[in-house]
Amino acid sequence: MIKVGVFGAHGRMGSEVVAAVQGAADTEYVAGVDSGDDREAVRGADVVVDFTHPDAVMDNLRWLIEQGIHAVVGTTGFDDAKLAELRGLLDAHPGAKVLLAPNFGIAAVLMMHFAKLAAPYFESTEIIELHHPNKADAPSGTATRTAELVAAARRDAGAAAMPDATTAEVPGARGADIDGVRVHALRITGMIAHQEIVFGTHGETLTIRHDSMNRASFMPGVLLGVREVAGLPDPLTIGLEPLLGLE
Numbered sequence: 001m002i003k004v005g006v007f008g009a010h011g012r013m014g015s016e017v018v019a020a021v022q023g024a025a026d027t028e029y030v031a032g033v034d035s036g037d038d039r040e041a042v043r044g045a046d047v048v049v050d051f052t053h054p055d056a057v058m059d060n061l062r063w064l065i066e067q068g069i070h071a072v073v074g075t076t077g078f079d080d081a082k083l084a085e086l087r088g089l090l091d092a093h094p095g096a097k098v099l100l101a102p103n104f105g106i107a108a109v110l111m112m113h114f115a116k117l118a119a120p121y122f123e124s125t126e127i128i129e130l131h132h133p134n135k136a137d138a139p140s141g142t143a144t145r146t147a148e149l150v151a152a153a154r155r156d157a158g159a160a161a162m163p164d165a166t167t168a169e170v171p172g173a174r175g176a177d178i179d180g181v182r183v184h185a186l187r188i189t190g191m192i193a194h195q196e197i198v199f200g201t202h203g204e205t206l207t208i209r210h211d212s213m214n215r216a217s218f219m220p221g222v223l224l225g226v227r228e229v230a231g232l233p234d235p236l237t238i239g240l241e242p243l244l245g246l247e
């Protein structure tokens with residue numbers, strides 16, 4: 001049995017994770033920790049799953065790594081500075097492994113993979129992400145990672161800069177520039193998590209769309225992470241792709 005703790009246990013995602021861990025045959029739920037609770041409650045866990053807040057996650061990870069507890073992290077809002085700090089912490093405290101995935105939906109991971117494959121064949125690519133209005137970070141972690149994957153695939157293929165004649169712009173009208181890829185973030189009541197990647201070339205367009213209909217959709221990916229994290233080859237793994245044989 002894999003002993004599992006949950007940080008953010010009272011939240012929208014954390015409560016789904018508690019139910020998934022309690023329902024799986026090979027995992028044992030140790031404890032849940034939410035804002036203000038003592039993290040000591042998860043001592044004894046092999047793995048802690050973190051779905052908290054971009055402002056809280058680094059402090060949680062520092063503690064877990066110092067205790068040698070593996071972490072499966074869904075919390076978003078990671079930038080280069082946070083990733084560098086995380087790598088430093090893992091170097092200083094060998095033992096704990098961290099799996100950090102901006103999206104645990106298997107179909108969402110496939111969407112990112114397909115976008116990476118398509119990117120070199122199109123002059124233009126833009127991303128539209130649509131989420132519920134309670135989300136703290138924009139653009140989403142998924143959109144940011146998709147933009148980075150598209151940009152890297154275009155660079156590897158020697159693609160020219162995307163055409164864009166805009167010279168007069170109301171700030172924000174063209175979205176955020178992530179590694180040269182425009183990302184547009186919508187916050188819409190009633191939605192959960194959705195994304196479109198729109199590709200265009202002469203006379204043809206391609207749109208790849210993914211929709212999460214509920215938060216249970218993320219649980220197969222979270223449980224896969226819980227099962228695999230201890231055996232991952234590197235201290236830090238970003239994205240679920242290697243666990244699905246996609247790279």
Ligand SMILES: NC(=O)c1ccc[n+]([C@@H]2O[C@H](COP(=O)([O-])OP(=O)(O)OC[C@H]3O[C@@H](n4cnc5c(N)ncnc54)[C@H](O)[C@@H]3O)[C@@H](O)[C@H]2O)c1
Pocket residue numbers: 007008009010011012013014033034035036051052053054056057060073074075076077101102103104105135137218
């Ligand atoms: N990777 C994925 O597949 C995926 C899917 C959905 C959401 N997310 C991300 O997960 C995060 C949480 O999303 P949510 O919708 O569940 O948010 P939420 O606000 O519903 O839940 C977050 C919970 O964390 C708690 N919390 C805050 N600080 C804490 C701390 N220091 N220790 C313990 N608990 C703390 C809050 O009280 C809250 O209960 C966000 O960053 C979101 O973008 C990722």
Ligand SMILES: O=C(O)C1=N[C@H](C(=O)O)CCC1
Pocket residue numbers: 076102103131132135136139140141142143192193
């Ligand atoms: O609900 C959220 O918040 C989500 N966040 C992730 C992101 O930022 O990509 C994944 C989808 C849901």
